[in-house]
Amino acid sequence: MTDDPSHTTAAADPQPHPQPRRIDVLDELAPPQAQAVLALIEEAAAVDGQAAVSEQGRLNLRGGAREGVRHLLVHGEDGALVGYAQLEDTDPVEAPAAELVVHPAYRVKGHGRALGHALLEASDRRLRVWAHGGHPAARHLAGLLGLALFRELRQMRRPLGDGDPLPEPVLPEGLTVRTFVPGQDDAAWLAVNAAAFAHHPEQGNLTQRDLADREAEPWFDPAGFFLAFRDSKLAGFHWTKVHSAEQLGEVYVLGIDPGEQGGGLGKALTAIGLRHLAYDRGLPTAMLYVDADNIPAVTVYERLGFRTHEVDLMYRTET
Structure with a gap:
């Protein structure tokens, strides 16, 4: 939430002043609207140090309507786009998830609170909201909206230099x-990804369209996407990602087929990916995301030299 996942951060106004505004709720954005929203997100990130809307949220802005996704656009008195929220209702069990951001030049005017109330109304008061970075302003806004802390997602990092040898x-x-x-391995990867993340719908529900979206991104590099096979059957994978501007490598997705879990494949694939980021790409640092309550995974990553860098928090209605 910013008044900024996903990974939302909202720079809330402790005592917002009422401002004329219009909030449009849309199932689809026209290309100029999508570009305006992306520009708003980038301008906010330049101030906040972190994007208010996750990678998936930014992909959802493009390519037409997406099932379960709605966009909330806030226009100020002068007609300028001053805020944006995205509501995704695709989880069959959990409440709809949201991210929101207000342009830095229009903060402290109550737009974040107005967006929050619009999200509550659009979700029938069943809502989860990301606050990337866990900023105090986002916590304050969550309190104003009656939301309680629900989930903590840790970003962990480790150096890849000579002083920290890789296994x-x-x-x-x-x-x-x-x-x-690409094209040959898509179906097998989607199947193992779904099985490995059956407990994690945000990842496990990825579709061919979601995969194609990522394959079309400038950062996509199949040379950093490792697949482990037992004979011809996919057993697990480690998909790495390079954030070129930050000179940062990411353990983007690591998944193991349930039938192969517990045998050391995850550790081996992690090492293969980290060595690729360090030696093939020459990157100084690696990062990953992991839920704080996934103690076994946190322990494994800590043993590999990862330490918590920052946290993303999710708040939800108490229903």
């Missing part, structure tokens, strides 16, 4: 590794 990958017997081939 040698040791694959379980019978497994081989190669890189992803």
Whole structure:
């Protein structure tokens, strides 16, 4: 929430002044509207140090309507776009999830609170909201909206320099590794991703369209997308990502087929990906995201030298 996932941060106004505004709720954005929203997100990120809307949220802005996704645009008295929120209602169990941001030049005017109330109305008061970075202003806005802390997502980082040696990958017997081939491996990857993240709908529900969206992004590089096979069956994968501007490598998605879990494949694939980021791409730092309550995963990553860098918080209605 910013008045800024996902990964939203809202720079809330402790005592907002009433301002004329119009909030439009749309199922689809025209290209000029999408570009205006993306520009707002970038301008806010330049001030906040972090994007208010997650990667998936930004992808949802493009390419027409998406099932379960609605866009809330706030226009000020002068007609300028001053705020944006996205509501995604695709989880069959959990409440709709939202992200929101207010342009830095229009903060402290109550637009964040107005967006929050509009989201509550649009979601029938069943709402989850991301606050990337866990800023105090976002916590304040969550309190004003009656939302309670629900989830903590940690961003962890570790250096990749010579002073922090990377482990040698040791694959379980019978497994081989190669890189992803777009078009050839899509279906197998989607199936294992769904199985590995059945408990995590944000990741496990990715579709062919979601995969294609990512393959079309400038950062996509199949040379950093590692697949482990047992004979011809996909057993697990490690998809890395490079944030070129920040010179930062990411453990983007690491997934293991349930039948292969517990045998050391995850550790081996993590090592393969980190060595690629360090030695093939020459990056100084690696990062990843992990839920704070996933103690086994946090422990594994800490043993690999990762430490908490910052946190994203999710708030929800208490229903």
